[in-house]
Amino acid sequence: MNRISKKQKFLTGVLCTALLTAVSGTTVFSAVNAEVADAPAEAPAVAGTGEKVSSSTVSLQIAQGPFGTPNGESGMAKSMKQYNGDSVGWIKIDGTKVNNPLVQCEDNDFYLSIGFNHQPYRAGTVFMDYRNLFGFGQENWSDNIILYGHNMANNEMFGSLRRYRQDLSYYKDNQFIDLYSNYEHATYVICALPITYGGADADWRYWDMEEFSSEDEFNTYMQYAKDQSVTKINNVDVKYGDKLLTLSTCYSDEDNSRFLVIARKLRAGETADSFSGSAPDADA
Secondary structure: OOOOOOOOOOOOOOOOOOOOOOOOOOOEOOOOEEEOOOOOOEOOEEEOOOOOOEHHHOOOEOOOOEOOOOOOOOHHHHHHHOOOOOEEEEEEOOOOOOEEEEEOOOOOOHHHOEOOOOOEOOOOOOEEOOOOOOOOOHHHOOOEEEEEOOEOOOOOEOHHHHHHHHOHHHHHHOOEEEEEEOOOEEEEEEEEOEEEEOOOOOOOOHHHOOOOOOHHHHHHHHHHHHHOEOOEEOOOOOOOOOOEEEEEEEOOOOOOEEEEEEEEEOOOOOOHHHHOOOOOOEEO
8 A cells, every 4th residue: 555644634524423333134244354363473364355245155264474574564464455455454352343454545534434345335444544654663653553443333343342431341351452563463451441522623632643742742642531531540551652552433422422442552571461460450
């Protein structure tokens, strides 16, 4: 795909103008379905051709390959790009229905109602903000990777994220997000779950915060996120220099509002086990 510029642009109609309902009838694959392997250093094993076919006919297994190799993209990335040249990676959250390919193009509106195979699809595709940098070398990734997905009633795309605001135990059991680029894998731990206004006149324009120009700007972003969080997550510290991941979907209980899942990338030496010694210190 083309190199994404970092010029400023407001995300027109940031996703949700209304709650989208589940697609009825026989399930079809307008996006690639997946079963992700347990091995954290390898690409997900993906089922699906990207064609609009019934689930019973899906059989293609996309080749796996190591991440972080200096000589090019992973086997997964090369295979996915055969079906969509905008493919930039994969996101998976254990315990949820989030298990999706990621796309990125120069128009943030394009994948709102287009499936992974470029055919019209009501649920759209999970996509990355066009300004984000997500190439080889995690040190070169944007400060804040922002992903958008519809809040589907059947839990497609980011529909299952609503459980985080409904059930404290759901957060405790599902704190970690696996993010795969075309080259590498990173794990993030959730640190805030805010609900915020998503209109063009919003004071806190989270969709314009891919990069932080100063420590004060970073701290302001995180302080607002924590203040608006539906669950107060006190056991995950966040500091300037941490890489962030923000998942955005609509919050259907209020007009033009958004529910966000914000996470920070695990630091050197941290693993998921670093947070498993005790139950998360979180208050609803």
